[in-house]
Amino acid sequence: MVEARVVATFLMSAITLLTVAGIVVFSFRRLRDTWRTRRDLRLREAGLCSHCGYDLREHGSDSARCPECGGINLNPAVYRQGEESPG
Numbered sequence: 403m404v405e406a407r408v409v410a411t412f413l414m415s416a417i418t419l420l421t422v423a424g425i426v427v428f429s430f431r432r433l434r435d436t437w438r439t440r441r442d443l444r445l446r447e448a449g450l451c452s453h454c455g456y457d458l459r460e461h462g463s464d465s466a467r468c469p470e471c472g473g474i475n476l477n478p479a480v481y482r483q484g485e486e487s488p489g
């Protein structure tokens with residue numbers, strides 16, 4: 403009977419630990435994604451490359467590709483010039 407209680411305690415501890423670990427990982431990812439989204443939005447609004455911070459306004463915004471790093475930018479100015487919008 404003692405062994406069953408030990409096994410039950412171990413299982414409950416393991417479940418609790420896994421639940422807490424899952425919550426921590428999910429919260430961290432959510433926080434990281436929120437931070438990245440806000441950073442990208444801030445850079446895009448300033449006319450900068452969201453990958454390297456290169457000033458896209460000086461180069462002209464005829465392409466969504468950054469001339470400095472080659473990263474694709476979803477710059478609102480680029481979409482305003484083109485016919486397609488990101489949706």
Ligand SMILES: [Zn+2]
Nearest residue numbers: 451454468471
């Ligand atoms: Zn760049």
